Amino acid sequence: MLAQRLLSQDWYHRTIAQLFQETCRRKADHTALVFEEQALSYAALYHEVQCLAHSLLELGIGRGDVISSLPSATPEFVSLYFASLQIGAIVNPLNLLWGPQELQGVLQRNAPKLVVAVDQQGPRDILALLHSALPDLQQHAGRVHSQLLPSLQHVVCVQRSRRSASGYLDFQSLLDPARKVDQAAMQRLIDQGSATDIQFMCQTSGTTSLSKTALWDHRPPLATAHFTARNLRLVESDRYINLAPLYHNSGILALTLNLAYAGTTLYLMDGFQPLEALKTIDRHGCTCTFGFDAHWQGMRRVADFKHYRFSINKAILAGEPRSYDLVRSMCVPGATINNLYAQTENGPLVSLADHDCVNDSINKYTHGRPLPGVEVVIKDIETGQPVVQGQPGEICYRSPYLFRGYHQQAAETQRAFDAQGYFHSGDYGHLDNGYITYLGRLGGVVKSGGENVSTTKVTSQLLEIFSAHFDDVKTLGVEDAYWGAKVVSLVRPLPGQALPSTTELREVCKQHMASYEVPRHFLLWEGDWPVTAEGKIDFKRLQRHAQEHAVDG
Template sequence: MLAERIAAQAWYHRSIPDLFDETCRLRGARTALIFEGREISFSDLHAQVQQMAHALLRLGIGKGDVVCTLPSPTPEFAVLYFATLQVGAVVNPLNLLWGRLEFEGVLPRNRPAMIVTVDHYGGRDYIALLKEAIPDLHWDGEGRPSAASLPTLRHLVCLSRGGQRHAGFMDFEALREAGAGAHEPASAAVMEALLAAREPTEIQFICQTSGTTGLSKSALWDHRPPLATVNFGAQAMGFDETECYINLAPFYHNSGLYALNMNLVLCGTPLVLMESFHPKLALELIDRHGCTSTFGFDAHWQAMRRVPDFERYRFTIRKAILAGEPKTYDLVRAMCPPGATINNLYAQTENGPLVSLAQHDCVDYQINKYTHGRPLPGVRVVIKDIETGERVPQGSSGEICYSSPYMFRGYLAQEEATRASYDAEGYFHSGDYGHFDGGYITFLGRLGGVVKSGGENVSTTRVSTLLLEHFADEFDDVKTIGVEDDYWGARVVSFVRAREGCAVRSTAELREACKGHLAAYEIPRDFLAWEGEWPVTAEGKINFKRLTERARQLLAEGAAQ
């Protein structure tokens, strides 16, 4: 099936619901999902998706409606994902690490008809967070939600793993039950008609950018970008129908969608889920199910390797995709069986998201470790000078720019930002620093003071701005940097110059006070007190190199506040 689909360029000609439906029918009783000791067959998964699609239709959710999700990586949200696409609605996963400010800014732009959320996850209360982010939310006499700030909102749904009920939120099980009768002849005919109506060029995804230069943008996809990513990913990895994939990523991240589309749509292979990433549990599941493939950031791999008695687990991963530093390539190679395929990638939400990927049959160690592979077929890459915008010689560093047949369809309600992201030659400006040499991309980091921490891009400028706003009575000035860290990739550290008469509180106190005001990944790991003027370069700019050196020294001495 997989080889025939790749040969037929199914990613270009068909939609995700169409391919998913066919995969379920062909795979039947074979295992689709494994979660907490329970196996769900493709037939059972298909039946659940049809029931959920029927439920959405009964609630009036249809073509063009936006369904925002605050999802856990569980079977329920996998079912909702495919059902939403089948009825023609738009999937919009939102980052569970966001704070109130992100939700306040993004929800009115995306105009959801329905919001489906977990209630508690990672120690956070999302019912309370949504109520804070939608302060004018209220319910009418029949329990229907309404908010002037979100005039499109018609339904709020909650998935509670603890079985709790929340006033004003429909329970996820009640939503599922609303689809009863989906397999009756008349309803089944409706489901078939919906599948036939789906076109690969329909916009059915709003994917949030990482928000590295400000508030997250809402990128629009049709079916082709995510399908191209898994199609060429399968080719580059040497993926086949014997794989068993373990998902380490959240479903609000593009890598979580990659897992769903690769295994349940294109390849028909088992997908192992866990509600949240725990390194010891990941090793247990890999051992128990003989998992062969996965994707991970630096922190995923390092956390698994640091589990005590790592060697006693069967680590059967033989095909791995990395988004990390060169040192992580060596770590993963040592963790995996001899001969494993380890592929570095370069990805951006705007390209659906894969731009380049290493190839499974490349045997050059230097290329595999230090580059991020070749661009996908049809992707043209140039490097342009950051200041002049002119192309630089091959091998020279600058801004990575590209044109592609898999590009997004623009930023929702941000036409000027969409136009500004392209130059006169039609190349998209990535905002990333790197070089392109011998046909291989090397990503060197984000422009504008952005660091990668725990797999998330963090704008140091944005962190400083938010801290100054939130602690206006305490902080005179803030400078935020990233300090290299074996676990986090970059450790977010803020130097704080206190207002006269104030003292810089402890890191623990300040981190606690940041919760709900900064995204979880933006909250600095350390706060360091600074007195006097900031160090400057000969040009009069802040000397961040000296700040970084000072941070390293203080952290080594254990001087964090």
């Protein structure tokens, strides 16, 4: 099945629901999901999805209605994902780390008819968060009312804790296996779906303003699944462990790639725990995954890492050259390790390394080639004009997999495109001989002494220059009255290594780096980097630390 799909363009003309149904029928007896040592076959998963889809229709949810979720990485939200798509509703996962103001603003913009929320995630009370965002939320006779969110009719609770969540609809009640499903009506809904139907509201990574809502049809997530499967050399016997939350695009990739497109087995974890991830990989012989730098570092830094069988031989990275070396050292010899460049607005994959590229320098230092059909140009961040090959600037692209605009933000959508139809990514990088190198968000490009400095590039250079002394580095820009911004690097030394003085380190750097790239301060960092729930480095905490300690004496 997968081999046939990889050789065709059928995925471009079909919906995720249609592919999922076909996969479940052809792989009925194979294991689809494994969670907390409980396995679920494709046939059983499809039955759950059918029951849930029927229940959603009974609640009055249908084509074009928005279902917002506050999801845990558990089977309930896998079923919700596919059931929503099956009935033509719009999938809208929301970030569990948001505060009440952010959550309220996004809910009001997206106007969901249904919210499905886990009751608790780690120490966070998600139902309390929902009530803080909608303080006037009232429950009556199985329905809810809120003047702040008049579109909302139902709240369904997925109970992961032992406490009561009275007043809400219980998710398990929607999965009654005795429920009679009108198979003919359900089939009509699936058949009516079109690849160009908008069925996703995906939130961009918020910076300082409210997260934008990007509208997708089926082509962006299926393009990401198709080219990931192709470039990873995925086969149906692969076992994929998901390390990411299901509100992140990499979580959506895990569901679409494995359960709809490839027919592989997906292993879920309710929250990333490095030791538990290692145990799962060891116990089940997991073969592939996607991970941010913090995921890989977290697993590798487990004290008895070498005692576990790390069977991953197909890995997708969103990291720096050092991450590539780290993953290469962890995985089995000959593993396929693909760097990527991704954005929510392209569903999210923009470029990906090739599995058969034998030039290890290209694999390590670039983020692969643009997906077929994606046109990339680098433009000067001040003039907007194309730069010469190899020079850095803003990454801009035209793509057949682009989002369909920001929901209820027509002006924002229009500003994101130039007169030639290129989407302006807000990312800094360069294009050299057809390969993209991502150098960070434009916010990570600091103006120091009149020069543009990529903090990502500085970090990579420092790790190369001081490979025998530095375990890891994170570089930031700190506001400065004289320089505009001064470059500051936080350094975690290798075990047994002391951090030399800033003066000594600067002298070495001047022999290898442009003078304006040399950090003004080197600050010692001990222990693990702070991370968000997505597994990304928490740069806001690092920024505060740098601002407090990078003081000129």
